[in-house]
Amino acid sequence: TQLLEQSPQFLSIQEGENLTVYCNSSSVFSSLQWYRQEPGEGPVLLVTVVTGGEVKKLKRLTFQFGDARKDSSLHITAAQPGDTGLYLCAGVHTNAGKSTFGDGTTLTVKP
């Protein structure tokens, strides 16, 4: 079983603050993806990281894949209310042919 643990489970911050969400596993993944889901909608892909140590930036969001391809982090700079949502990481193991999702981090950014 390839489990992905996300932390923290819930995060409530003020607009303008920075935050980091973590995604950890004991398994090695072919790639790791981050999604954001809003209430009543399906998850939307934000980024895919493939190479160990890889860092990708998407405006105020910075994603990092661990050197051993077992963990990842999502850092948001100067959070805005529009960043509110459920953030999910998903590990892809090509041999298993499926994505394994973490339980998610619910982020609330207060104006």
Add this chain to the structure above:
Amino acid sequence: KAGVTQTPRYLIKTRGQQVTLSCSPISGHRSVSWYQQTPGQGLQFLFEYFSETQRNKGNFPGRFSGRQFSNSRSEMNVSTLELGDSALYLCASSVQPTGANEKLFFGSGTQLSVL
């Protein structure tokens, strides 16, 4: 380009009934995956179809089944519904089967409530 379409959006059933959910993938996408999302268990993989063949199956009982048609549309069926089957059922499509660089595009889901 239309996104992934799931119907119906909401469904209320009673225990023991069966239900069929539908998913139309993005045009040109041949792979469809199904996930169950609940507050307690998160997103759990149900199965993946590609070119009308089931490629992978998650750890769900045989009451959960699915199929894919020649136009890549997919349906999933749950028989003998139980209260614990209440969940948001999400469908995701991709061009190719799940892989390292493959992007999944999710529909808005079908919210199933079993009474």
